[in-house]
Amino acid sequence: MKKIVFILQILVFLSGFSASALSSSLNNDSLCDLVILKNGDEVKAKVLEITPIEIKYKKCLSPDGPLYVVKKNDVFMIKYSNGTKEVIKGDNPMSDSSNSGDQKNTKEEEEHIKQCEANSRWAHRIFLPIGAILAALYIVGIVLSSR
Secondary structure, eight states, X not given: XXXXXXXXXXXXXXXXXXXXXXXXXXXXXXXXXXXXXXXXXXXXXXXXXXXXXXXXXXXXXXXXXXXXXEXXXXXXEEEXXXXXXXXXXXXXXTSOGGGGGGSOOOHHHHHHHHHHHHHHHHHHHHHHHHXXXXXXXXXXXXXXXXX
């Protein structure tokens, strides 16, 4: 019986470890900006510079990697790690990007923004309860093994 409890503890511990590793990767993702291109591609990145004609960033998975540059006309929106969003209006290169937050979005843009927000929240809704269950199982295993 003690062997079964011990094996159960190990399995719960390892499951909790992988969940915490996944949780930490989610937390790292929360430090990333999301660059959404007009072709639908989404890039998790850290935006470093926005010029009148281009956007410079580094990919989140390789912060020491190469610097990527994309034309501003090819970018639909940037969702920053602090939760703010900037819809890129690349038609006029001399326009001030700080004013883009004041402009109204089209219905299609609003739907795309809502979908992006929903996609970023799914992991937190799934992994938080799983982590709580695994922690409870681990505690139960410790209590059972100490008897």
